Amino acid sequence: MGKIKCVYAIVSSDQPGNDSPVYHDVNVSGLAGANTYAVSFNGISAIVSDFDSEGTKLDKTSALKFAGVIEELALCHCILPMRFGTFFESKEAVLEMLKKHCEKFVHCLGTVKNKYEYCLKVFWDSNLYQSKIESDSVKTDKEASKLVSGTSPQTEYLLCKLKEHKKEEKLLEYVESLIEEIDQKLVHLDPMVKSKKMVSKSLILDAVYLLDKKYKDAFIYEIDSFNKQHEDLNLLLTGPWPPYSFADINAI
Amino acid sequence: MSENKVLLNSGSMDDLAAEMEKFENKVSSRIDANPDNVDSGLAKLVLTLIELLRKLMEKQAMHRLEGGSLTDAEIERLGETLMKLETKMEELKMIFNLKDEDLNIDLGPLGNLM
């Protein structure tokens, strides 16, 4: 028909694996109420819908609708969510894409099969941050002054930078010890983990975990116990999510 | 979707408020992109790259300082170079009317730039 295709996700196909492409309807309503359907090839399917680029705005509402489609698909499929904003010219173009990346998709789908993703954010009271930093910094400031001595503006500048740098390193050490602790607690659940440290002055850890669906309660229990052992930290645990963070086939 | 995905939360979620506001601004600036702000999008990208390189150089400089093997003259020169770079960066930011938060993109494994 000439309408461009919006791609929502790659799923394991319920069509038998073969080399000839198959197209069939999927019972989920997509963007702007368009019907979703599957473009299948060799055991995997791209779930797409027709998209009217003139008519439908790409805004928060459509992004949320897009996420809704993924959640619904995730209920009965092993799924790799696409990033919002992936469009192709035609069914054939989608098929080409599937063919091109087939192996990587299959591999990735295997990794996320029967697993949930969870997101743990650890916040630190920024006032507490200040006082903790101040108490450690006396020592690190002294170390810095030993390394950079001089009175010119250039050395003053450098000394200032070095002091800051040392403070950040100490903070990083603390966050890494927290990560170590969490890893210990979760080791028996065999998770895949990706984490970002020091995202901001208050968000000191942003981690995502991929683990088997059956470990959901055990996982929550362990995070809760970590929470109880660190009264001075604020935790936010969300999930279960489709494997957004573990889906990228190009991730290095 | 009215689901609630929050499994566990300690604290009052107020500390989230600041993060959420920052994030919300990022989201709306990306998702409401139009030809008028694409240009500033390009400037943002270029400056972010430059800022990234500058920060990497700064980090390398710190490691060298901690190594303790630099002469006084080298330390002077290092300080001067870093100072000049930072000043230049501030100038560029002013020209393009960009603040630190605008350049703070998500770098995946490196976390945020700042």
Add this chain to the structure above:
Amino acid sequence: MQESVINKSKDVTLLEILDRVLNKGVVIRGDIVISVADIDLVYVGLNILISSVETMNKMQCSSIKSSELRL
């Protein structure tokens, strides 16, 4: 009081959802480029660049303590 917690949970959930669809998931270059995806593509390139730089940085840092390096 209870209600505000519930509302905050919903807000948090919404933001987490948006974060996921905009910043995560499979990234494939579609042949059509629409404004959101347009900016996205540029960031994709940057992400890949950054990963390589980080690896390079790690490699250099391990040798920085023992050898001389020109900045």
